[in-house]
Amino acid sequence: MNSLSAEPPALILQPERPQDAPLVDALIARAFGPGRFTKVSERVREFATFAPELSICAWSPDAKGGSRLLGVARMWRVRVGGRPVAFLGPFAVEVGERSAGFGARLVARACEAARNAGESHVILVGDESYFSRMGFEAEAARAVVMPGPVDQRRVLVRKLTPDAGDLAGPVLPA
Numbered sequence: 001m002n003s004l005s006a007e008p009p010a011l012i013l014q015p016e017r018p019q020d021a022p023l024v025d026a027l028i029a030r031a032f033g034p035g036r037f038t039k040v041s042e043r044v045r046e047f048a049t050f051a052p053e054l055s056i057c058a059w060s061p062d063a064k065g066g067s068r069l070l071g072v073a074r075m076w077r078v079r080v081g082g083r084p085v086a087f088l089g090p091f092a093v094e095v096g097e098r099s100a101g102f103g104a105r106l107v108a109r110a111c112e113a114a115r116n117a118g119e120s121h122v123i124l125v126g127d128e129s130y131f132s133r134m135g136f137e138a139e140a141a142r143a144v145v146m147p148g149p150v151d152q153r154r155v156l157v158r159k160l161t162p163d164a165g166d167l168a169g170p171v172l173p174a
Helices: 018-032 034-038 040-047 102-116 128-134
Strands: 012-015 056-061 067-080 083-093 121-125 155-159 169-173
Touching: 012 102, 018 034, 018 067, 018 083, 034 040, 040 067, 040 083, 040 121, 040 169, 056 102, 067 102, 067 121, 083 102, 102 121, 102 128, 128 155
Parallel strands: 083 121
Antiparallel strands: 012 056, 056 067, 067 083, 067 169, 121 155
16 A cells, blocks of 8 residues: 555544653654754744643553654743743654645644643744644744744744734743
């Protein structure tokens, strides 16, 4: 059976648990390599507050009753211009599963968790061509100032409520 006609594996989407951290860290290392430590998103994570209850892991059950981690969308709490917001990243999906739509489902669930927790916005650094289908846009982030060099076109914001308003100012600790 070729991969185009294969059924995608079932997914269990759930908040990240402390015992998930080693598998999540290994997945992120495989997805991004050591170069991830030089990115502006890593500067944010150095001072942001990790929010495991907003971070979502995608698990695929196996035939032996266990499960395999297929992806993760981690969330962090920061402030922009004095407003509390969620920062998404890293976001990673296992190489062999990247065309199955898991990424969009992970991001959607993480944003839903953030909205349910009372967050007004989610920010990230990524490709607008990919993330725009999930409601992220660069225009809404034009006044967001990241803590280091960044292509401003890659700073994206998703408003989680219709009355969320605009964000402006530096990204700072929560």
